[in-house]
Amino acid sequence: MKPIDVIEAMENNYPPNADPILREALDLAISALEKQIVKPPENKVHEKHKALGKNYYCSCGVMFVDWENYPTNYCGNCGQRLRGYYAK
Ligand SMILES: [Zn+2]
Secondary structure (H helix, E strand, O other): OOHHHHHHHHHHOOOOOOOHHHHHHHHHHHHHHHOOOOOOOEEEEOOOOHHHOEEEEOOOOOEEOOOOOOOOOEOOOOOOEOOOOOOO
């Protein structure tokens, strides 16, 4: 079962009348699983760092230096999966 399948199963069976603590736990689990779905860093010129030219940026804003030669599987800042098998 891929993370996206688990997320869909949780959302489709979400207990609207369950204890708020359980719903909070499910929301946290869903957001943690969403970080497992590959979201490659975006190659762009950052608005605040134009002098640096094009670089790779995570959706959280972290810049990866020399991504082509030194790719990493996860963002060290937010935990987002950047490459691997669990593409949507
Ligand atoms: Zn990040």
